[in-house]
Amino acid sequence: MGLAIDASCDLPQAFLQKHNIAVMPITIRVDDEIFLDNRSQVELHRFLDRNLGSRSHSAETEPCSIEEVQKLFLDKLVLEQDCVFCLTITATRSAINDHVIKASFAVLKNYRDVRERNNVTGPFLMRVIDTRSLFAGSGPAIVEATRLIDAGEAPAAIRERLTYIANNSYGYMLPRDLYYLRARAKKKGDRSVGLMSAVLGSALDIKPLLRGYRGETGPVGKVRGFEHGAETLFDYAAKRVHAGLLVPAVCVSYGGDLAELAKLPGYDGLRAACEECGVELMEAPMSITGMVNVGEGAVTLGFAAEEHVAEF
Incomplete structure (x- = not known):
């Protein structure tokens, strides 16, 4: 089992790497400059070093599109895991949750052909969790997900627990x-x-x-x-x-x-x-x-x- 999060869920890079957590990126446009927010320290420091200051409030942000989510899963995640939980910041403040839900239909429809071509057997599960919070507030549900996966809990039990944690x-x-x-x-x-x-x-x-x-x-x-x-x-x-x-x-x-x-x-x-x-x-x-x-x-x-x- 694995995890995918959107880039605005604030957690340490070392934690994400330790648990092999995939990051769904967000594209940021500030005037004529483009930044890819994927929690990369290099890109983060490039943004900070530019001292964009007051100009950033006019930035355009584009969450990972439905097609990009599909590509991430069908090109990579369905071949590496049998079940992936996708955790996003609150759906009331970002379109990413809606994009992931819509992408999941195509992923679950097409994963069998992809896995068979690569000699991967068995079903694939994709579950989407709205953390109902923002930034560091999304962190506890993601931390709990890693604890439950490490403990070998069943997907249904993990989903129920994560929904409870998100609500609290x-x-x-x-x-x-x-x-x-x-x-x-x-x-x-x-x-x-x-x-x-x-x-x-x-x-x-x-x-x-x-x-x-x-x-x-x-x-x-x-x-x-x-x-x-x-x-x-x-x-x-x-x-x-x-x-x-x-x-x-x-x-x-x-x-x-x-x-x-x-x-x-x-x-x-x-x-x-x-x-x-x-x-x-x-x-x-x-x-x-x-x-x-x-x-x-x-x-x-x-x-x-x-x-x-x-x-x-």
């Missing part, structure tokens, strides 16, 4: 630049970040804490100053770690040089809580897609836990 995954984001976030939202026709809130928030250095949960995204709190916001978010996550998680992992991503993450206030406390409770703290650079959509310097954090009220 919490993804949080702290943006650094509200003007950028508002410009990007306007570009996409999203009215969730109004001009006045962006102007007032920037003038007073007030940042919203945003949450992705069960396909819905929106603010759950406000903090004054980015560093104070980071401390508030990390302190909250540390408390949830102590309260108990459904998957023993906290996923964190940063929109820039990952070395900056550990310098933020409260991060040492989160790391200590994870070590004390046997929870893996998984750090990853934010995808190019993530930075285009929410701005460089943003923090996202994800974990899976029983339903609870967030208090900020």
